[in-house]
Amino acid sequence: MDEFVVTPAWLSDRLEDPHSQSQPQIRIVDVREPWEFEGIGHVPGAVNIPFDRFRDEGDADRGMLPGSDVFAELVEEAGIEPDDTIVAYDDTHGVFAARFVVTALLYGHEDVRLLDGDYSAWNREYETTSDASEVEASSYEPEPLALEESPLIEREDVERAIDRGALLVDTREQFEFEEARLPGAVRFDWREVVDDETRGLKPRAEIEALLAERGITPDRELVLYCNTARRISHTYVVLRALGYEDVSFYEGSLTEWLAADGRVESGPVSSSNSDSDD
Structure with a gap:
């Protein structure tokens, strides 16, 4: 990883x-x-x-x-x-x-x-310090990923992904998920992969099992969203570290989706699409 x-x-x-x-x-x-x-x-x-x-x-x-x-x-x-x-x-x-x-x-x-x-x-x-780090300014020219290489997708792309059966993954908390979610989404709180004691990631096998329980498997097309793209960042990094390749990053997330009057679902979900609060 x-x-x-x-x-x-x-x-x-x-x-x-x-x-x-x-x-x-x-x-x-x-x-x-x-x-x-x-x-x-x-x-x-x-x-x-x-x-x-x-x-x-x-x-x-x-x-x-x-x-x-x-x-x-x-x-x-x-x-x-x-x-x-x-x-x-x-x-x-x-x-x-x-x-x-x-x-x-x-x-x-x-x-x-x-x-x-x-x-x-x-x-x-490990050692820590409060001393300021000596830094010499650099010269940096960003080279943003081309459209075909980037995991970023727009709202219209999400709608097409829904139509072709992609799995939408909501990385928010239970109450947020029940208030409003994208159609057909499954919830996978980003914190589920974190060990509260070590503060780091859980063992790889345990993470993979948790993902598989929600149908989040490497063979699926996945679209991640939350509210403002912070929480999906963690899930995206974890999935990429595990070798998942077909993972899209809906940066606009639910905030943009609601502003555009996109279709949503709400309310409690079946046990296969829910989990305990973290």
Whole structure:
């Protein structure tokens, strides 16, 4: 799974032995708020790119991608080069960091990974610091994925996917799912793959079994959605790490769907399409 998700031990080994970091260089991105990064501490060498800076904060497209120019400015300030290996983390089981991972992938950064676990998990076993990281600004030219390569799909694409029998996966909580959901969707709360004790991902076999219970299997065409594309980012990274290939990312999610008066279902669902609250 380390093509998309890396363990704290993997990262620690590379921090302890810089000579093992022949190109590409490891760049660690902390997406927490600045007061957390500076006041609580961070992984040594990490740079701070807060979550709200890499998403659109406008009223029309709140929570959407920030735009390639904004992304380029952020990573240039952080000293990130196009060939660097990026490892992102947060302190919320990886859900905010996963949004950075997906954002970087969509803007063409080839090697970007999610730290398995979060800052609290790292802090249990490894060194942290409050010292500012020395950064030399870089030059960065994003290369957004072409339409045929990108997992992003629009509302019209979702409607066509529904018509051809794709499986829609809702990554939200039970009460949200019952209030309104896309037609035929199954619920798979993004937190189901997280171990509350370790704060990292559950074992691969356990995750695969949980997915299979909902019919979320590698042979299916999958369309992920939530409200504003944060929670589906985590599920998307996990599915890609497991080798799932036919996974679409509906960034507009339910917010856009409702604004366009799209068809929805609501109310309780049968036991085959529900689960206990996390």
